[in-house]
Amino acid sequence: MVRKTGSHADITGPRIRAAAQSLFARHGFAAVSMRQIAAAVGVQAGALYFYTPDKQSLLFDLMHDHMQTLISAWDAADPGPELPPLVRLQAFVRFHIHHSLERADAVFLSYMELRNLTPDNFARIEALRRTYEDRLESILRAGLEGGTMHIPDAKLATLALIAMLTGITTWFRPDGRLSCDRVADIYWEMARKTVAGSLGADFGGSDSVA
Amino acid sequence: MVRKTGSHADITGPRIRAAAQSLFARHGFAAVSMRQIAAAVGVQAGALYFYTPDKQSLLFDLMHDHMQTLISAWDAADPGPELPPLVRLQAFVRFHIHHSLERADAVFLSYMELRNLTPDNFARIEALRRTYEDRLESILRAGLEGGTMHIPDAKLATLALIAMLTGITTWFRPDGRLSCDRVADIYWEMARKTVAGSLGADFGGSDSVA
DNA sequence: CCTTGAACTGAACACCCGTTCAGTTAATCA
DNA sequence: TGATTAACTGAACGGGTGTTCAGTTCAAGG
Known part of the structure; x- marks a missing residue:
């Protein structure tokens, strides 16, 4: 009833x-x-x-739901901490790209409308965003400690990778030159090299720049 | 008079x-x-x-001036096409970070308020943005042709690098843990590895992921 | 068949919007 | 000193804002 x-x-x-x-x-x-x-x-x-109840709640609910969905979807997609960090990173890159491109509007909202949230609502969304970033950061730290990754700064590498991946949503078009899968392949290759061992000596002279 | x-x-x-x-x-x-x-x-x-004349022109002028300043400042900072692409890329990374962090408001505006431009104004700003991207892309293509860089896709690497660099403006605080110079150093190291030779075999098994 | 009540309308509330313009002010120039 | 004029005010214009609420509608329950 x-x-x-x-x-x-x-x-x-x-x-x-x-x-x-x-x-x-x-x-x-x-x-x-x-x-x-x-x-x-x-x-x-x-x-x-x-x-x-009001317009603000409408915005907050959309952003909150997106962040919760994002985090729990990754926790379900994470192959697990017992696997090599590079395996987990590959899973993360592919997951983030596919998940974001399938929800372009929600992704756009969630990092363009932060300033239109009330302070309280902003703090709650920020906390979720940081939670998600921490998932990636802990993978990078594991790779760092295990010696399979070489990164100057785990926190900055986290932010750099997420910015790089999320940026795809601003230009990707389903009917464009590259499919979502192909884009994910290319970005994974770039991400892999970003965290790879620092064997930078394979092009001499690049460090001797004035 | x-x-x-x-x-x-x-x-x-x-x-x-x-x-x-x-x-x-x-x-x-x-x-x-x-x-x-x-x-x-x-x-x-x-x-x-x-x-x-109106509110729209106020927005457009701010964005237009920012893009023109950005492009001409890079053209002045570019060490020149006769130098090795990796040298030019290093200059670009440092330039972009310093220039952006000194103009956080203008950078924020120029990629958050695109949707509030009239179609005509949007097209003009987009053209300038693409002009700037092309500056970076031509460096990457030169490195690709010269064999000093190995990138899966020059256009995507351009977009990935710019997203990665511009993302700094969303979290950087002058009184934070790292100085602007230190951040530029760290990002340059990551950017360098992103375009580096694909000697990915230094960590076995990463390619054999299911 | 009649009551109930969830879903929705349409008008109203007080206020804010971008923009215009007839005046006022104050500094310059002859 | 008087004329000129750029800079600016303050009120007004028509219209849009988020939000409320007394009513209307209409399908389901008893």
Whole structure:
């Protein structure tokens, strides 16, 4: 009696969130009005407040869900700490690229609209972002300690790799020159070399630059 | 008689642009009102229109100036095409990091507010961005042809490197753990390895991952 | 068939938006 | 000193903002 299966509400809520995500990603949180979101769903603006307390919560929920999904999806995809760090790193690179490209709008939102969150909400999203970064950083530290990786700074390498991988979402087009799989192959090769042993002597003179 | 030296206008224009840049970077173009910009300058909103035709032009001018400054500053810093590609790449990495960190607001604007440009203005900024990317890409292609670099895809390596370098602006703090110079050193080492020869056999088994 | 109540409308609330413009101010020049 | 004019004010313009809420609708439950 409290809940009817197949009710309209079960589908309208997700539809609002989908419309908001798409519009926020395309035009930015501040540039999209509740009336525009409502129109995209085919409803009056007032009806949105049956599903969300306010506009800010709509943004926060989208970002929060994305970060939680990201983290738990990686924890499910992680081949495990007993495997060699380079194996785990390869899994991470492939996972991050595929997961991000399949959720371009959510990824865009989650690092473009941080400044539109209230301080409290910002802190919660930041914590999740750091949690995800720590997953990668611990892989790099394991590789460092095991001697299979050579990185000048684990924290900076983490940030550099994530920036490099996430940047793909800003230019990748499914109908472009390269498929998602091919892009993942190429980026894995670059990432592998970034953390590889520092056998830089194979091109003489590069260090003797003024 | 047309221009008075030391007039108020000579300083108010730049002050408006500085305030707009700071506010746009912190809160986003759409979230900042002309009245807020005016208040930051200590003037009424209407006075802004003595210096800019509209809000959109204010944004475009900031982004356009930043891109032009970036490109011409690199062209001045480029050690020249007669030098080894790895030398030029090192110069590029150091230049990009230092230039970006000294202009955090402008960098932030120029890749966060692209979607708030009118289609015409967007196309003009995009062209400048591509011009800058081409500077790096041609270095990588030269290294590829000369055999001193080994990259799976010059275009993707360009995008990966720029994303990696520009990402620094999102976390770098002048009073943080590492100085700008130290960060540049670390990133150069990572960038160098990314484009280095593919002597990946120094850690056996990494390629035999399922 | 009638009641219930979830889903939704449409109008209203107070306020903010970018932009314009008739005036005011104050400094310069002849 | 008086005319000129660039710089700026302050009010107004039409319209959009997030949010609320008294009503309407309509399918399901008893």
